[in-house]
Every structure is written in structure tokens, then in C-alpha cells.
Amino acid sequence: MSRRLIVGLLIVAAFVLLKGAVRATAVEASSYGLTFEIFLLVMDFSVLTLGFELALRRGATHKNALLVAAAVGALVTVLFSCLAVGVFHPRAPELNLTLGRHPDYLTVTLRYLLGFSRNLALWMLAFVYPILAADAERRRAEASELRRQSEIAQLRASLEPHFLLNTFNTIAGLVTKDPDEARRLLACLGALFDDISEHEDEWQTLDREVHWLQRYAEILEARHRGVLTFEWNIDEATRSFKLPRLLLQPLLENAVKHGALRRDGDGRVTVRSRRVRKTGGEDYVVCSIDDNGPGLPADKVRPGAKGLDIVRRRLNLHLPNSRLTVDSSAQGVHVLVEIPEART
Structure with missing residues (x-):
């Protein structure tokens, strides 16, 4: 009854x-x-x-x-x-x-x-x-879900061509200089899109996200060899945590394009994850992406940078209890994504 x-x-x-x-x-x-x-x-x-x-x-x-x-x-x-x-x-x-x-x-x-x-x-x-x-x-609830799905579709349509265009520009710079390297990076790019097409779920583990980002970083390092390096510090306890697919990719791309590559020869991007217990006993998975670029301009908006807006909107859609913070100084930009483990 x-x-x-x-x-x-x-x-x-x-x-x-x-x-x-x-x-x-x-x-x-x-x-x-x-x-x-x-x-x-x-x-x-x-x-x-x-x-x-x-x-x-x-x-x-x-x-x-x-x-x-x-x-x-x-x-x-x-x-x-x-x-x-x-x-x-x-x-x-x-x-x-x-x-x-x-x-x-x-x-x-x-x-x-x-x-x-x-x-x-x-x-x-x-x-x-x-x-x-x-x-x-x-x-x-149905109307809200339809709006959410429409917004997600718009975000993905904005994200994936943006990433693809930048990646092809990277490979194009190597076609005449180093054809073997260009072919290797094309194979790497193909592997990236195979990974996308094989997993239609909107969510994936942090471990798979990091694996994808490392392939992406390999393409960037190849083009900017000797100028750009990446550091990875991923807590093993966070690897099974699930988050929206490609959530961190725009942040990584921003850190490279608008941060690390604006230095003279020693650009560096550091990706970290860890578990944190906040006051009150709630556990969070915290992901951070740091660059050693010149920092944000006075108006806090990097010209042409859409990554922060994309990530913030996706967090609002998928994880309304999460938080995205940005700290800037002359030593670089520190971007922090905090997601509660007990999601409601």
C-alpha cells in the first residue's frame, strides 16, 4: 500500500x-x-x-x-x-x-x-x-533534468572542439620539424579519443581522468620540449573517486596556455590530489592545478580563457556542494577543486 x-x-x-x-x-x-x-x-x-x-x-x-x-x-x-x-x-x-x-x-x-x-x-x-x-x-524534476542535460551537451560541445583545435595546432607545429614525433603524437591523440568514445558515462574515476591528462600533457611537452614540464602528485586514496569526465582538462589547459608558457623557458604545471577532512568531520577530495606563470591580470580574467567558467558551471550542475577557488600571485595561479565524498 x-x-x-x-x-x-x-x-x-x-x-x-x-x-x-x-x-x-x-x-x-x-x-x-x-x-x-x-x-x-x-x-x-x-x-x-x-x-x-x-x-x-x-x-x-x-x-x-x-x-x-x-x-x-x-x-x-x-x-x-x-x-x-x-x-x-x-x-x-x-x-x-x-x-x-x-x-x-x-x-x-x-x-x-x-x-x-x-x-x-x-x-x-x-x-x-x-x-x-x-x-x-x-x-x-524532469524539466530540471532536461535543462541539466541540455547545459551539459552545450558545455561538451564547447569543450571538445576547443581541445581538438589546440591539439591539432600542437601537432601541426611538428609535421615539418619532426615527422616521426608528429606521427607518434597523432597516435597518442587517437588513443585519447578512443578512450572518450569507449566510455559514454558522464562520470569516471580520478585515476582514469589523470591517465587521460597525462597523455594530453605528453602532447604538450613534445611541442614545448625543454620549455614545459609537468609534475604529478596523486594520492592513491583518491584514485577510485568518481567525478565528471574531463572536469580537470580545461584547468590544465589554462595553466599551460595562460600560465606556464608565459615564462621564459622553465614553465611548470603541478597536478595534485588528496583527501582532506574539514571541520565537522566531512571528507573532501581536493584536486589542485598550479602553474608558475605571471598570475592573473588585475581584473582576474585571463583573455580568451574559458576553462574556469566551464568547470564552475559543470560543478554547479553535477556537484552543487563542491567549490572552485582561484588564488593568484606573481609566482603563479593556484586552482583548487574541493568535492565532498558524501555527495547529496
Whole structure:
């Protein structure tokens, strides 16, 4: 039994108990009257639920199904009021069907319709409102997921051609100078894209991410031999941690293009990862990428650099509890990505 159904039944039970308590304190209490009102409640709920479900099965929206159920319930109430006045009351007046001493069709019908409207409101509160609320939440979640997937697709479309163009420029510089090296780097590039095409999952382990970045760094080191070096300090305890694919690649590319290569002959990029326990006991995986370039300009934005914006947006989409910080000085730029291990 679903939780919504249990909640609805509890609401109905509470209403019946309250109604019984009021009846018990009445001057002319009648068990027949209470039993009859409970019968009307069950009848109304059954008709409303049946009409609602049948309308939904025929493809009606929740709003239209609710209108159909209310119309069917009102029609059944009118028919039952006619039976009560013309059949039940004359044959068994002791049942006290809340008709009065001299019932007429119009008065009784209006009285029953008033009771039906009360039961309709209770039925909507107990059973329909939770369904509509859950449906609205589901639609909101679906819309949010569609927006997220669209944003991710736009980010990947922006990231991958940007990376490909820069990599081909690197290889193009070696075609005439060192054809063997250019062929080797083309093979390396092919291996990189094989790795991308073989794994369609948006997530991958940090170990695989670092392996991919090291191949990428090999291409860059080949072009800028003697000018650019990389250092890797990856904590073994972080290698199995999962993060969005190619999350760190724009940061590495920024550190090279706008940092290390702006020095005279001794550019260096350092990639680190470690586990950190923050105050309060929450564990984080921290990845940092440092360069020894001239630092950020006064406005904190490197001309043409999109990497920070891409990573920040992907973190907001995938890992809203994470944090990206950038520290700059004359000795270089330090970029830190902090991701909680217990992601919610």
C-alpha cells in the first residue's frame, strides 16, 4: 500500500471519528443517521475514485479527470436522493435518512448535493492533492533534468572542439620539424579519443581522468620540449573517486596556455590530489592545478580563457556542494577543486 493511500485513509478515518464524536453529543443521537452518513461518504469516495481512474485511463489530464469524477459523483448523488425520497423513506422511515418529516425532491437533492460537495473536498484533500503534488514535483524534476542535460551537451560541445583545435595546432607545429614525433603524437591523440568514445558515462574515476591528462600533457611537452614540464602528485586514496569526465582538462589547459608558457623557458604545471577532512568531520577530495606563470591580470580574467567558467558551471550542475577557488600571485595561479565524498 502506497504512503499516499495510507495518508488518505487516515484523513478519512479522522473525519469519521470526528463526525461520530459530534453525533454522540447531539440531543437526538441516532446510530442510523451516523451509519447512513458513513455510507454516503464511502459511496461518494468510491464513485469519485472510479470516475477519476477511468478518465485517466482514457488519456484525460488530471484536471479533466477531476471534472469528470465530480460530474459523475454529482449525478449519482442526484439519483440517490430521488431513490431516498421515493423508495427508501416511505418504506423505512425509521432509518432517518436526514430527509425531514415531509421530504420533497428538490430540498433533499440540494441537501445531498451539499453533503456531496463536502465529501468531494475531503476526497480531493485525502487522495487527489497528493497525486497532483507528486505529479508536479515529477514534472519539475524532469524539466530540471532536461535543462541539466541540455547545459551539459552545450558545455561538451564547447569543450571538445576547443581541445581538438589546440591539439591539432600542437601537432601541426611538428609535421615539418619532426615527422616521426608528429606521427607518434597523432597516435597518442587517437588513443585519447578512443578512450572518450569507449566510455559514454558522464562520470569516471580520478585515476582514469589523470591517465587521460597525462597523455594530453605528453602532447604538450613534445611541442614545448625543454620549455614545459609537468609534475604529478596523486594520492592513491583518491584514485577510485568518481567525478565528471574531463572536469580537470580545461584547468590544465589554462595553466599551460595562460600560465606556464608565459615564462621564459622553465614553465611548470603541478597536478595534485588528496583527501582532506574539514571541520565537522566531512571528507573532501581536493584536486589542485598550479602553474608558475605571471598570475592573473588585475581584473582576474585571463583573455580568451574559458576553462574556469566551464568547470564552475559543470560543478554547479553535477556537484552543487563542491567549490572552485582561484588564488593568484606573481609566482603563479593556484586552482583548487574541493568535492565532498558524501555527495547529496
